[in-house]
Amino acid sequence: MSMDPSARNRLAILAVRTVNWGSRVTRRGSGTVAGGRIGLQLSPKLLSALARGRTTIVVSGTNGKTTTTAMVAAGWGGDVTTNATGANMPAGHVAALVESSYANAALEVDEAWLPEVVREVGPAVVVLLNLSRDQLDRANEVRQMAERWRRCLSTESGFRGTVVANANDPLVVYAAMGATNVRWCDIPTRWMADAKSCPRCTLAVHYQVSTWSCTCGFAKPTTLSTTLHDGLTVDGVDVPLELSIPGAFNEANAALAITALDEVGVSPLDAVQRINAVRAVAGRFTLRQWNGHTLHLLLAKNPSGFDALLSTVEDDDADVWVAINARIADGRDPSWLYDVPFEKLRGHRVWCLGDRRLDLATRLDYGGVAFEVVNDVDRIPASPEPVALLANYTAFSEWLARSTPC
Amino acid sequence: MAREVNTVLTIATLLPDLLGTYGDGGNGLVLAQRARQRGVHALLVPVELGQEIPEASIYLLGGGEDGPQRLACDLLSKSSFKQRVDNGATVVAVCAGLQILGHSFSVEGNDRYQGLGLVDVETTRGTSRSVGELCARVGDRTLVGFENHGGHTTLGPGISPFGQVLRGRGNDGAVDGYRTGRIWATYAHGPVLALNPWLADLVLESVLGYELEPMQSVADQLYAERCAALSPR
Ligand SMILES: [Zn+2]
Numbered sequence: 001m002s003m004d005p006s007a008r009n010r011l012a013i014l015a016v017r018t019v020n021w022g023s024r025v026t027r028r029g030s031g032t033v034a035g036g037r038i039g040l041q042l043s044p045k046l047l048s049a050l051a052r053g054r055t056t057i058v059v060s061g062t063n064g065k066t067t068t069t070a071m072v073a074a075g076w077g078g079d080v081t082t083n084a085t086g087a088n089m090p091a092g093h094v095a096a097l098v099e100s101s102y103a104n105a106a107l108e109v110d111e112a113w114l115p116e117v118v119r120e121v122g123p124a125v126v127v128l129l130n131l132s133r134d135q136l137d138r139a140n141e142v143r144q145m146a147e148r149w150r151r152c153l154s155t156e157s158g159f160r161g162t163v164v165a166n167a168n169d170p171l172v173v174y175a176a177m178g179a180t181n182v183r184w185c186d187i188p189t190r191w192m193a194d195a196k197s198c199p200r201c202t203l204a205v206h207y208q209v210s211t212w213s214c215t216c217g218f219a220k221p222t223t224l225s226t227t228l229h230d231g232l233t234v235d236g237v238d239v240p241l242e243l244s245i246p247g248a249f250n251e252a253n254a255a256l257a258i259t260a261l262d263e264v265g266v267s268p269l270d271a272v273q274r275i276n277a278v279r280a281v282a283g284r285f286t287l288r289q290w291n292g293h294t295l296h297l298l299l300a301k302n303p304s305g306f307d308a309l310l311s312t313v314e315d316d317d318a319d320v321w322v323a324i325n326a327r328i329a330d331g332r333d334p335s336w337l338y339d340v341p342f343e344k345l346r347g348h349r350v351w352c353l354g355d356r357r358l359d360l361a362t363r364l365d366y367g368g369v370a371f372e373v374v375n376d377v378d379r380i381p382a383s384p385e386p387v388a389l390l391a392n393y394t395a396f397s398e399w400l401a402r403s404t405p406c
Numbered sequence: 407m408a409r410e411v412n413t414v415l416t417i418a419t420l421l422p423d424l425l426g427t428y429g430d431g432g433n434g435l436v437l438a439q440r441a442r443q444r445g446v447h448a449l450l451v452p453v454e455l456g457q458e459i460p461e462a463s464i465y466l467l468g469g470g471e472d473g474p475q476r477l478a479c480d481l482l483s484k485s486s487f488k489q490r491v492d493n494g495a496t497v498v499a500v501c502a503g504l505q506i507l508g509h510s511f512s513v514e515g516n517d518r519y520q521g522l523g524l525v526d527v528e529t530t531r532g533t534s535r536s537v538g539e540l541c542a543r544v545g546d547r548t549l550v551g552f553e554n555h556g557g558h559t560t561l562g563p564g565i566s567p568f569g570q571v572l573r574g575r576g577n578d579g580a581v582d583g584y585r586t587g588r589i590w591a592t593y594a595h596g597p598v599l600a601l602n603p604w605l606a607d608l609v610l611e612s613v614l615g616y617e618l619e620p621m622q623s624v625a626d627q628l629y630a631e632r633c634a635a636l637s638p639r
Contacts, residue, residue, distance in 0.1 A: 133427065141427075141471045196423035196455065202477040204423070204455035332538070333552040335596030338432030358628040362600055363432070365624050366439045373624065 005045065012043035013050075016098040036091030039098065047090050050097035051121040054081070056105040057260050058121065060114045060149075061129025061172070063305045064253045067245075068129060069108035070281040071257035075271035076264075081105040086282060089113050090120070104264075111145055115152035118159060125260045126153060127164045129253065131171040132191055133336065134302035146171040146199050154178035164260045166252075167221050170212060174199035183225040183259055186210075187252035190311075191304035228255045234268040242276050245285040249308045287386055288403035291378065294386040295321070295403055299396040301330070303339035306390065310344045313388050320345060320388050321380075323353035323395035324360045330393045337363040345369045351380060354395045415441050415448045415613065418462035420487070422452050424478040425502055428554065430468025432597030433498060436606050436625075437464060444618050446610075459485050463613050464496045467503025469555070469595045472513035475502040482506065483522055491524055496588040496613050500598060501555050504583060504591040505529040511557065525586055526562025532575075533558075540594045541636040542569030542582040549582070550601050550632040551594025559584075559593075568592050573636055588612070600625060601632055 019035035039046050059069045066086055073082040081104070083096040088108045097105065109117045111131070118126060128149070133142050153159050153176060165176035168189035176182050198205050198214040205214050213219035225235055232239040232255050239258060243250055254275050261271045280286045288295045300306040313320055326334045334356045342350075342364055350371045352361045357373055364371040374380060391399055419426075419434040434450050441448040453459055465487070470478060482488075491497060497507070505511040508527035510518050521528075540553040549569050559577035561567060561584055568583030568591060569576070576582025576593050583592035590609060592598060599606040603625045607618050 143471050143473060197474050197477065202424075202473040333428070333554065333596070335429035335432070335552060338429030338435070338597045338600070339426075358624065358631050361624045362628045363597075366432070366435050366600065371624075373627075 005043075005049075008043045009046055009049045012039040012046045013098055015039055015042055016095060020095060020099065033087050033089075033091045033095065035098070036087070036094035039094050040091060045120070047094050047097070047117070047120040048122075050094060051105070051123075054097075054103055054105050055264055056107060056121050056123040057125045057127065057264065058107045058109045058114070058117060058123045059127040059129070059257075059260075060109040060111055061127075061166075062111065062132045062134045062302060063308070064129045064249060065108045067250060067281045067284070068127060068253040068257050069106050071254055071275045071278060072106040072127070072260055074278050075257055075261050075275040076104050076106065076266055077270065077274055078102075078104070083107055084282070090117060093117065093121070111149075115148050118152050119157075122159075122161070124161050125164055125263050126159075126161060127256050127260050128166060128172045128176055129256060130166055130169045130189060130191070130304065131175070132302065132304040133339070134331070142171065143199060146175045149175035150178050155180050162263050164256055164263065166256065167224060168212070170195040170205055170218070170220075171199050173221060174218070182221075183263065184221040184223060185226040185228070185256055185259055186224045187226070187228045187255050188248060189252070190249075191307055226255055226259045228252060232258070232272075234259055234262055237268055239268045239272045240276075241272055244276060244279045245281070247308065247312055283400045287406040288400070289406050290399070290403035292382045293380070294406060295389045295399070296386050297396065297399055297403065298388060298390045299393070300390055301393050303336050306340040306342075309390055310341065313345065313348070313390075317347055317349075318385060318387070319351060319383055320348045320390065321351045321353055322360055323389065323391040323399060324356045325354045325392060325395045325398075326356045326359075327394045330395075334359045342369055343367045353377065354391070413446065413614075415446050415464070415610075416451060416460065416462040417441075417448060417464045417466065418451045418453050418460060419466045419468070420453050420459070421455060421478045421481065422468065423455050424474035424481075425468040425470040427469045427471060428501070428552075428596035430466070430500060430503075430596055433468070433500070433599045433606075434466050436597065436599040436603075437466075437498075437610060440603070440606050440618075440621065441610055441614075443621055444610075446614065455481075459487055459490065461490065462495060464498065464609065465490070467497065467499040467506065469501030469503065475506065475511075476513060476519055478502070479506045479511075479519065479521060483520075488522060488524060491589070494588065496609065497524075497590070498599070498609055499589065499591040501553070501593055501595040504593060505557055505559065507589065507591065508559070525584060525589060525591075526565050527559055527584060529557040529559045531558070532556050536575040536593075538574055539636050540574035540576060540582065541572045542574075542576060542592075542594075543572055544569040544605075547602075547604055548572075548633050548637055549592065549594060549598075549605065550629070550636050551592070551596075551598045553593045553595060555593055555595075557593075601629060603629055 016035040016039035162181040167184040201216040438448040438450040511529040567581030
């Protein structure tokens with residue numbers, strides 16, 4: 001017996017609501033992924049049905065997804081459906097879209113799921129932040145990812161939206177170039193280690209001060225819709241960007257969010273006011289307290305994320321805490337520690353925390369950085385100043401749960 | 407102990423922009439630092455795309471994705487690398503580097519690709535990708551590491567494997583890597599020398615020609631921890 005599709009979707013939505021409600025009442029979960037998963041089992045086209053009629057902006061990339069999505073949601077103004085809990089695969093999107101039926105949706109999407117989500121949701125805008133190595137034991141190869149993105153955004157695949165893309169990341173440019181409508185954003189991008197060889201022909205990419213190119217002709221796009229140098233300019237309009245959260249990489253994220261919103265009719269001058277006011281995103285960028293310590297809790301999941309954060313650590317002799325796990329959500333192989341320029345921490349003392357603290361300590365030792373291996377966290381002496389705590393994914397979650405807001 | 411005080415030990419990391427996917431740069435750092443801590447003047451030289459290959463005592467080859475692996479192989483075959491190896495340089499190769507040194511390897515849809523032919527081995531596409539912890543017995547030592555590759559490597563008649571696989575796949579599920587003359591090769595990628603300080607010292611000793619003084623560091627604790635975590639009881 002076959003059920004007509006709309007009845008199937010109604011049943012699936014009811015199931016998602018029931019499971020979400022149940023897991024909230026029993027406090028077993030945040031009421032997001034489990035319900036979405038069951039909904040997709042009952043109706044495989046549920047995501048597509050839930051997205052129909054909405055204006056959706058999706059955000060993907062290796063670093064900055066959660067923050068940029070939060071900026072899109074905040075900058076839009078009014079009610080926006082979003083997967084703010086970071087559940088960034090289709091089950092999480094289904095749960096978010098069932099929970100609220102607003103006409104505008106901002107969705108963070110895991111890099112590997114982008115092709116499927118673009119196909120199902122048909123977003124108005126796809127924001128591509130950057131692409132670098134992260135959890136290679138799961139995702140394998142970053143160039144393959146760029147190729148898959150390129151296929152799903154190409155004109156032939158039927159994608160009709162606009163791509164808002166970082167023009168300084170050759171892998172992102174390669175992925176976006178097949179799309180019909182692209183807004184190229186010239187934003188500062190520090191991490192080039194994964195695109196030294198051309199995504200198109202594998203020869204060396206040559207980097208100059210403000211541009212890059214390959215002998216095969218593949219080069220940084222010249223038609224730039226957004227630039228972020230001394231200030232932010234979107235389509236010729238100067239936009240007063242004054243974020244409340246720190247980090248040059250967050251200004252770049254904001255530039256992409258504002259460009260995406262401009263594409264769906266939100267004026268950059270309105271969007272920036274709302275984005276400037278964002279103070280915290282999922283526990284990030286805020287001071288936390290734990291056991292007499294004041295912690296500046298910072299999430300970094302991979303070499304490029306760490307590279308960006310290490311340059312924000314104050315240039316004095318303050319202690320730094322670094323917590324490294326290698327669980328499934330982190331990627332089980334911490335080899336990437338050797339791709340992080342930890343030498344920047346010379347002069348600091350680094351307290352090594354987390355399941356893989358010995359891997360970290362060994363890396364620091366070879367890098368000439370003073371370290372302490374912490375086998376018992378209760379024994380760290382209190383310091384008068386706030387301490388920067390850099391943690392990868394599951395370590396960050398642990399410290400977020402363990403600490404309280406200041 | 408005889409030691410040439412003025413010797414400069416040059417360690418060259420070859421094409422890190424193509425072959426450096428899994429923290430492979432760590433191996434050069436570990437060799438250089440462990441040599442320096444024994445009073446050897448060590449020079450660590452990354453040889454990037456477009457640069458000439460300098461004379462060095464040790465050349466390091468890392469892992470890489472299919473396209474970059476092919477390009478690295480092309481560039482190395484046109485360079486002075488083979489000649490420098492024939493002249494007595496030591497090579498430590500992991501993952502893609504291990505495959506490149508052989509007669510042939512397969513990438514992207516089973517296309518056979520000609521390797522450098524420095525070692526009588528060949529690599530075909532395995533039936534599945536191998537991603538996980540790798541543990542092997544090397545003489546009376548244990549090698550610990552992590553592998554992530556899709557290769558199945560067959561050794562020629564005169565070629566000895568580097569280790570016997572205790573966990574993971576290595577070349578074929580039974581043995582890992584190869585050891586021939588001055589070439590060391592393993593599928594344990596990335597900072598395999600950071601995880602196995604004994605191996606780093608073995609490589610250095612073979613190049614310097616004398617026994618190094620023992621050295622203790624946090625790397626020994628890491629090695630003990632990984633051995634306890636990975637070795638079958
Ligand atoms: Zn090119």
